Amino acid sequence: MAKEAKPKPQDPDAALVARLKRGDESAFMELVERYHASMVRVARTFVASDAVAQEVAQEAWLGVLTGIDRFEGRSSLKTWIFRILVNRARTRGAREARSVPFTSLEREEGETVDPERFLSDGAWGSPPRPWEGQPEERLLASETRDVIRRAIDALPLAQRRVIDLRDVEGLSSDEVVELLDLTEVNQRVLLHRARAKVRQALEDYLGGAR
Amino acid sequence: MIRRRGPLTCIELVELVTDYFEGALSRRDRRRFKRHIAGCDGCTAYVEQMRVTMRLLGHLREDSLPPVARDALLHAFRDWKAATG
Numbered sequence: 001m002a003k004e005a006k007p008k009p010q011d012p013d014a015a016l017v018a019r020l021k022r023g024d025e026s027a028f029m030e031l032v033e034r035y036h037a038s039m040v041r042v043a044r045t046f047v048a049s050d051a052v053a054q055e056v057a058q059e060a061w062l063g064v065l066t067g068i069d070r071f072e073g074r075s076s077l078k079t080w081i082f083r084i085l086v087n088r089a090r091t092r093g094a095r096e097a098r099s100v101p102f103t104s105l106e107r108e109e110g111e112t113v114d115p116e117r118f119l120s121d122g123a124w125g126s127p128p129r130p131w132e133g134q135p136e137e138r139l140l141a142s143e144t145r146d147v148i149r150r151a152i153d154a155l156p157l158a159q160r161r162v163i164d165l166r167d168v169e170g171l172s173s174d175e176v177v178e179l180l181d182l183t184e185v186n187q188r189v190l191l192h193r194a195r196a197k198v199r200q201a202l203e204d205y206l207g208g209a210r
Numbered sequence: 211m212i213r214r215r216g217p218l219t220c221i222e223l224v225e226l227v228t229d230y231f232e233g234a235l236s237r238r239d240r241r242r243f244k245r246h247i248a249g250c251d252g253c254t255a256y257v258e259q260m261r262v263t264m265r266l267l268g269h270l271r272e273d274s275l276p277p278v279a280r281d282a283l284l285h286a287f288r289d290w291k292a293a294t295g
């Protein structure tokens with residue numbers, strides 16, 4: 001549960017909220033540029049097709065427009081927008097009866113690093129080769145982004161939602177727990193599994209174990 | 211969950227990295243974690259790679275918006291504005 005008593009840092013979108021309440025088109029489009037692509041991706045984990053995910057995200061924007069007058073800043077604008085999105089996506093997914101029940105997590109057990117890489121005493125046999133020598137341009141290159149994106153797309157849905165909202169969008173743990181109806185422990189497990197798989201994909205791409 | 215006594219092993223440590231970053235380890239496990247990485251190059255590299263992974267994930271959101279979606283939303287906004295006055 002989000003702890004309401006915790007003081008909230010100033011919402012970086014506060015100025016945009018004011019402009020949006022005045023019906024400012026450029027404020028709306030700025031938000032669209034910033035969040036729409038992520039919203040479609042998150043929606044896609046609830047519904048059956050890219051086209052429906054687009055529709056859901058567009059509906060969510062209408063929800064933002066019609067609801068902005070009632071937005072009081074108790075959460076950040078970003079969290080509020082994603083809440084509208086998740087609610088719509090969840091409803092739509094349930095109607096399509098395709099998505100997994102919302103609270104059921106893909107149960108995945110076991111190690112996030114191939115146990116073959118460790119010796120019998122639990123120490124590394126085949127440790128990761130440090131990335132310090134990797135030039136920043138390579139890490140940020142579009143090919144590397146594609147590797148990361150593909151790794152995310154291959155994740156179980158619940159892991160995908162969490163890593164998208166936490167690490168890609170930068171929402172806080174409290175926010176994501178509330179948004180997705182997770183316990184803190186579940187959220188951390190999903191996040192860890194997701195990060196570990198993305199790391200592995202990067203390792204495979206950048207250069208394997210030594 | 212790892213609740214054994216004594217020093218952490220590498221295979222245990224790699225499962226605790228997110229708990230470590232999230233401040234979710236007990237004080238005792240946090241100490242064991244730090245003590246282990248202080249003396250282990252493999253785990254130091256692993257933890258650092260998880261950090262780099264998180265940093266690179268944070269760059270993904272610069273993905274651009276398809277013009278079709280942009281136009282649709284611009285029209286939706288103008289319709290909404292026309293309807294609400």
Ligand SMILES: [Zn+2]
Pocket residue numbers: 123124219220223246250251252253254
């Ligand atoms: Zn180690």
